[in-house]
Amino acid sequence: MADIIQLLPDHVANQIAAGEVVQRPASVVKELLENAIDAGADTIKLIIKDAGKTLVQVIDNGKGMSNTDARLSFERHATSKIRSAEDLFQLHTKGFRGEALASIAAIAHVELKTKQETDDVGNCLIIEGSNVVSQDIVVTPTGTSVSVKNLFFNIPARRNFLKSDSVELRHVIDEFHRVALAHPNISFALYNNGSESFNLPISNYRQRIVNIFGSKTNEKLVPVEEDTEVLKISGFVGKPEFAKKTRGEQYFFVNDRFIKSAYLNHAIASAFDGLLKTGTHASYFLNLKVDPQTIDINIHPTKTEIKFDDEHTLYAILRSAVKHSLGQFNIAPVLDFDRDPNLDTPYSYKRSDTDTPKVEVDRSFNPFQDEVNSKARAIAYKKEPSPSWEGLYVGLESKGNESKPNFTEVRFESEEQTASIFEEDNQVEKSQTTYQLHNKYIVSTIKSGMLVIDQHRAHQRVLYEDFLQNLTIKEAASQQLLFPLQLHFSPQDIEIIKQLKVDLEHTGFAFSSVKEEFVDITGVPVGVPESEVSIILEQLISDVENEVPDSHFSASDLLAKSMAKSLAIKTGQTLQKDEQEHLVNKLFACKEPNVSPTNRATFITMSVDELDKKFI
Ligand code: ADP
Numbered sequence: 001m002a003d004i005i006q007l008l009p010d011h012v013a014n015q016i017a018a019g020e021v022v023q024r025p026a027s028v029v030k031e032l033l034e035n036a037i038d039a040g041a042d043t044i045k046l047i048i049k050d051a052g053k054t055l056v057q058v059i060d061n062g063k064g065m066s067n068t069d070a071r072l073s074f075e076r077h078a079t080s081k082i083r084s085a086e087d088l089f090q091l092h093t094k095g096f097r098g099e100a101l102a103s104i105a106a107i108a109h110v111e112l113k114t115k116q117e118t119d120d121v122g123n124c125l126i127i128e129g130s131n132v133v134s135q136d137i138v139v140t141p142t143g144t145s146v147s148v149k150n151l152f153f154n155i156p157a158r159r160n161f162l163k164s165d166s167v168e169l170r171h172v173i174d175e176f177h178r179v180a181l182a183h184p185n186i187s188f189a190l191y192n193n194g195s196e197s198f199n200l201p202i203s204n205y206r207q208r209i210v211n212i213f214g215s216k217t218n219e220k221l222v223p224v225e226e227d228t229e230v231l232k233i234s235g236f237v238g239k240p241e242f243a244k245k246t247r248g249e250q251y252f253f254v255n256d257r258f259i260k261s262a263y264l265n266h267a268i269a270s271a272f273d274g275l276l277k278t279g280t281h282a283s284y285f286l287n288l289k290v291d292p293q294t295i296d297i298n299i300h301p302t303k304t305e306i307k308f309d310d311e312h313t314l315y316a317i318l319r320s321a322v323k324h325s326l327g328q329f330n331i332a333p334v335l336d337f338d339r340d341p342n343l344d345t346p347y348s349y350k351r352s353d354t355d356t357p358k359v360e361v362d363r364s365f366n367p368f369q370d371e372v373n374s375k376a377r378a379i380a381y382k383k384e385p386s387p388s389w390e391g392l393y394v395g396l397e398s399k400g401n402e403s404k405p406n407f408t409e410v411r412f413e414s415e416e417q418t419a420s421i422f423e424e425d426n427q428v429e430k431s432q433t434t435y436q437l438h439n440k441y442i443v444s445t446i447k448s449g450m451l452v453i454d455q456h457r458a459h460q461r462v463l464y465e466d467f468l469q470n471l472t473i474k475e476a477a478s479q480q481l482l483f484p485l486q487l488h489f490s491p492q493d494i495e496i497i498k499q500l501k502v503d504l505e506h507t508g509f510a511f512s513s514v515k516e517e518f519v520d521i522t523g524v525p526v527g528v529p530e531s532e533v534s535i536i537l538e539q540l541i542s543d544v545e546n547e548v549p550d551s552h553f554s555a556s557d558l559l560a561k562s563m564a565k566s567l568a569i570k571t572g573q574t575l576q577k578d579e580q581e582h583l584v585n586k587l588f589a590c591k592e593p594n595v596s597p598t599n600r601a602t603f604i605t606m607s608v609d610e611l612d613k614k615f616i
């Protein structure tokens, strides 16, 4: 019988491979963006038309390709990234299969323009369905531009299989987000049908997240840091109260590569155990760094799955790091549903267990005090400065002179210079009490009708004016920490802290050193819990970075705004009657009670007339 086995022609093999690599326009986006990153670009533009069905173009300023490489890059298994199978275990690049360009060129019209820095002119190569149509010399900037037009033009079945533009666009944007989140050190822009959808400058990770997901995201993030032999973790988890109904914002990056892992996702979910309302999912943006030898990313053609050597250990480390952060940033107390008892004691206190003998005098040491305090602080930011001998123990929030700790007690500021609107202005009738609506608004009656106050904005105003005053008089009380607090920042962030150091000291911070990547803090403003210090500084840094171009920028104003934002009572926090009244009084004692520090209304009024009209 005749032999029947044949080798498939290259273009057929490429089309088959394309089926694995390219499912939809978003797959092209991923491959082209990854190639641009591997080429060392620090500016990458993505241009799409009709959700990528008509055009996906990626322009980078990377190293470009030589004449020959430009041609070779479209051959199957043509890659500059690995030379032997062993290299697979030392991967520091995104690509390695040498399949992407060959596959894409098999099923689309591709135009490649590329130039290396050392060359005067570049190359332009046009390939349609694996056929090279032309290769010419062109004038083009250093770097590479790949345009992929008319995807699946020669496979109508696949083209018809594509979803609506809005669905495909969603996939494209998801892919863009993943790549952009993994590389905050690269600037990315996305243009969709001629208009700019994203413009992400080079920034730190927090800013990158905020630039992608919006400025509101900033206050939702809790930093997670862990550094062990086998695994380094950095990034953020979303505060439980902002958990989403959908699994939208969940990102793991392993060695800068986006991956999906149900197992590691479970580790996070279990760290949040008891903190989330049923049916909601925590957000996370976590970068894991592991030795490339301990992972195998080769198991899936689209490379979003990964095999770890020691998944169990990673699981345990990840879970405990996230738990630690949630505890350290005092997330639990703001929740009014069941919470994890492990989180009741902030970490720093747990760790100081062995030091109890040092605070022997303090029989009433109360690990829950911080919770109570954070609430008390919410209303009475400026507590009376402690006598100096006692200052030594404030790091533990101990109050030796209070014989009976009262867990529900709320302490108010002692010097009360507020002009009470309940009495003086006669705006609010004295006998009238306040009422909290949806843990968000404080409702009260005034002579003309009704007053509705936004608790978060109102408290921001109160704190803002307090801080501004402290910054001007430059003698805010500081509480000395029992153990200096060391925080880690990027060198870029350290520069910002250095610039703000003097102003920060005026608010009550004390530093023993600010250098390289560490800040050693020996004192914090009275009433600010140690656990919030890092979040305040993070917030501040990101506010400074976001507002620097603003011509009205003034360091102390920004500092006061930022700290007020970090420390103000949040929407969702239940306030006792006296806390509500106190906040109302403090607000109306402010210079500008009407607006928050960011110029948003702090309250509205509704007159009886207006109410009457509604009942006509
Ligand atoms: P892989 O990325 O797996 O190596 P690709 O088919 O994606 O395979 O790319 C083939 C080769 O083409 C790459 O190894 C690289 O040398 C070159 N290349 C592709 N895109 C670019 C680019 N944007 N800039 C420079 N070189 C590129």
Ligand code: MG
Pocket (backbone or CB within 6 Å): 031, 034, 035, 094, 095, 096, 098, 100, 101
């Ligand atoms: Mg590639």
